[in-house]
Amino acid sequence: xxxxxxxxxxxxxxxxxxxxxxxxxxxxxxxxxxxxxxxxxxxxxxxxxxxxxxxxxxxxxxxxxxxxxxxxxxxxxxxxxxxxxxxxxxxxxxxxxxxxxxxxxxxxxxxxxxxxxxxxxxxxxxxxxxxxxxxxxxxxxxxxxxxxxxxxxxxxxxxxxxxxxxxxxxxxxxxxxxxxxxxxxxxxxxxxxxxxxxxxxxxxxxxxxxxxxxxxxxxxxxxxxxxx
Numbered sequence: 001x002x003x004x005x006x007x008x009x010x011x012x013x014x015x016x017x018x019x020x021x022x023x024x025x026x027x028x029x030x031x032x033x034x035x036x037x038x039x040x041x042x043x044x045x046x047x048x049x050x051x052x053x054x055x056x057x058x059x060x061x062x063x064x065x066x067x068x069x070x071x072x073x074x075x076x077x078x079x080x081x082x083x084x085x086x087x088x089x090x091x092x093x094x095x096x097x098x099x100x101x102x103x104x105x106x107x108x109x110x111x112x113x114x115x116x117x118x119x120x121x122x123x124x125x126x127x128x129x130x131x132x133x134x135x136x137x138x139x140x141x142x143x144x145x146x147x148x149x150x151x152x153x154x155x156x157x158x159x160x161x162x163x164x165x166x167x168x169x170x171x172x173x174x175x176x177x178x179x180x181x182x183x184x185x186x187x188x189x190x191x192x193x194x195x196x197x198x199x200x201x202x203x204x205x206x207x208x209x210x211x212x213x214x215x216x217x218x219x220x221x222x223x224x225x226x227x228x
Contacts, residue, residue: 022046025059026084029091039091045083047101053146058085093141096134100150106157108134111164124166128193131161136195136203143207155211162219166193194219 023045030038049056087094099107108131135158142150195203200216207213 023083027094028084028086029089029094031088032086038086039095041094041098043098051101051147051149055085055145059083089141089144090137093137096138097141097145097147097150100138100153101147104153106135106138106154108138108157125193128161128166129196129199132158132195132199135161136199139203139209139212140206143209151209152211155215159215162192162194164192166191 024042025045025048027041027043027048028038029041030036032038045059049059096107099105109127135154139151139154139158142154195216200220204213204216
C-alpha cells in the first residue's frame, strides 16, 4: 500500500479554502522620514483581517480613494480603486509576516547543520542567533498588528529552535552540554543553543505577552547558561 503521509499533509477541509477573489488593498510599508521609497504590497482584505485585529479595524473604516496612482494599480484606470494603509514598519520584516499569513511559512534562513565542522561552529552559532532575532522581531510586529494566531506560530518556532541539538565546540563550557545518553537520537554531550541573555532581556522588556514571557522564563530557568 502506498504511503499517504506526504499527500495528507496538503489536504484540508473545504471550509479552509483561501478566498483570493476578495477585495485587494494596498499596504505602503516603510518610514517616510527615511527618504527611502516605501514598498508597496497588494494584499487581500479577507486574508489580512482574518488574523490581524489591526487590519480588521483599519478596513472597517470608510473607503478612501487615491488619485493618480494608476501605475501602481497595475490597471488602466486613472483612479486607484484600492484602499491604502500606511505602516511605519521595516518592509523586509513585514514581508516575512506576509509569507506567514499567506503561506504559513516563516522565512528566517536555512536551518544550521547540527554537524558542522569545528572551525565553523562560531558561524553556526551566529546563524542560530540571527534566526532567534528574526523570530523575536516578527513576534513584536505581530503584537503591533494584534495577530494572535501568528504570534502563537512564532512562539512554536522559537520553542522548536530551542529544542534542537548541536555539536559543541572544543572550548564549550561543560554547563552548556546536555548530559542525556540518548535524546531524540542525539548522543549525550551535545548542546542546545538558547537565545543570549541580552536577546531575552530585549524581547521581555518590549512585550506584554504572557505566553512569550512564560517561554522566556522557562528558557532562562532550564538553560544552565543562565544559572550564574
